[in-house]
Amino acid sequence: MKIHNTLTQQLEELIPLEGNRVRIYTCGPTVYNFAHIGNFRAYIFEDLLRRAIKRFGYELTQVMNLTDVDDKTIAGALKAGVPLNTFTATFKSAFFDDLKTLNIEPAEHYPAATDHIPAMIGMIQSLLDKKHAYQSDDGSIYFSVASFPSYGKLAHLDMAGMRPGARVQHDEYEKENVADFALWKAWDEKDGAVAWDAPWGRGRPGWHIECSAMATQYLGESFDLHTGGVDNIFPHHEDEIAQSESASGKPYVRYWMHCAHLVVDGRKMSKSLGNFYTLRDILSRGFTGRETRYVLMAGHYRQSLNFSFDALTAARSALQRLDEFQDRLVGVAKNANIEQSTLNVQHSTGSNSHPSLDVRCSMLTVECSNSLLLPDWADAARVKFDAGLADDLNISESLAALFDMVHAGNRAMDAKALKGEQAAAVRSLLASFDLVLGVLEKPREEIPDGALKLLELRQEARKAKNWAESDRVRDELAAQGWLIQDTPQGAKLKRK
Ligand code: AMP
Ligand code: ZN
Secondary structure (H helix, E strand, O other): OEEEEOOOOEEEEOOOOEOOEEEEEEOOOEOOOOOEHHHHHHHHHHHHHHHHHHHOOOEEEEEEOEEOOOHHHHHHHHHHOOOHHHHHHHHHHHHHHHHHHOOOOOOOEOOEHHHOHHHHHHHHHHHHHOOOEEEOOOOOEEEOHHHOOOOOOOOOOOHHHOOOOOEEOOOOOOHHHOOEEEEEEEOOHHHOOOOEOOOOOOEEEOHHHHHHHHHHHHHOOOEEEEEEEHHHHHHHHHHHHHHHHHHHOOOOEEEEEEEOOEEEOOEEOOOOOOOOOEHHHHHHOOOOHHHHHHHHHOOOOOOOEEOOHHHHHHHHHHHHHHHHHHHHHHHHHHHOOOOOOOHHHHHHHOOOOOOOHHHHHHHHHHHHHHHOOOOHHHHHHHHHHHHHHHEOOOHHHHHHHHHHHHHHHHHHHHOOOOOHHHHHHHHHHHHHHHHHHOOOOOOOOOOOHHHHHHHHHHHHHHHOOOHHHHHHHHHHHHHOOEEEEEEOOEEEEEEO
């Protein structure tokens, strides 16, 4: 699998540092508000990456941190007049709900910064001991950028114009203001009750050291892959490298991957610009998590993606086409009395669940055993789907393979040229694609009991050849928003 490394600006083969396990650190949300769908573009890119890595047979440990103490969370808690952890708890739990709605696989670890202060203090102490850090007059500790000659290697900065000795207290600043940055901020009244004791005085960690300390604790001093949005490259990830490599004396991360922004009218979707939608905003307009996931996933991660409601509507049509295709395959297989065992594979990985390696292996075995049954056009789609993923997550190519397959499959079914076993094999191939895409499984619609009762009444009326009653019930269901579909498997209800 080839990935684009921000550090080298090259496509490189992904080779784990140790054995077959890829260790990934992903910068998670700052829990001071509901995450917006720009943030979720980053998390969906990382989810696609994670799922693709697993498809190619690697094991994986992914860590996503929760930034629950920083300038923004403290300001939010102070404004709300509640303790910091009460303030952040709401947004942490909303975040996990949103991950489920978007069918994002859980990471292996979600460390919260406030639970790891001792690790941060330890790393800062080691930077002080090695003279990479110093204390300023107000008691804060700063990283000395001049002490790390390769500073700027990730963001590819030209360091010639740097002003030595300049210092920056805020976590976020522009490249033009490269400066010594805060590792530890001495307490001041703006921090309220938020403070921890450290050997050099009371205060709290800076944002950058949080990620370095948590990544090292869970993944070691050197690990494989670090991800985030492009806005994280500078200063956040640049500062992480400086701190971590100065503390350990070892290379910090081998590959860095960054996704481009979700934009609205050409500008980054962000809270500070006020041009953002939360997932809740999208759901309240009648779109689903599945449709949102499709939109955020369907553009290549290194290209900026323009958000629009039209894109959500287009996603709805694309998904409908995929659903209809799957229904047709199931119909063909069932007509040929093909056992459900192969078709059901998909359910064992149900939406929001976390497919275990065992399930995945059995999936691949099913795929392998079925690949003998696959028509040529489906086998070609399988090869192209994987080639796309292996080419730096070229999702457009993988989705094109999928839709080529739908087209060819529909034509084969129109011509009654697809055998039952073949239909089942194609369906199980789709299920294995969905271990990566996470959008193909139809959410099961909850049909209210009242509507199901009416459907039964209609069936009884038809048996009794009481057509007037059957029509009346059909109209009543229609008034409630349900259409009756007579299928070879019996009558079913579908949303109008
Ligand atoms: P934050 O909560 O601001 O620390 O951001 C969490 C993640 O979302 C980071 O990886 C950011 O780079 C990413 N992010 C923020 N805004 C956008 C956007 N408009 N498009 C894509 N990623 C974003
Ligand atoms: Zn981070």
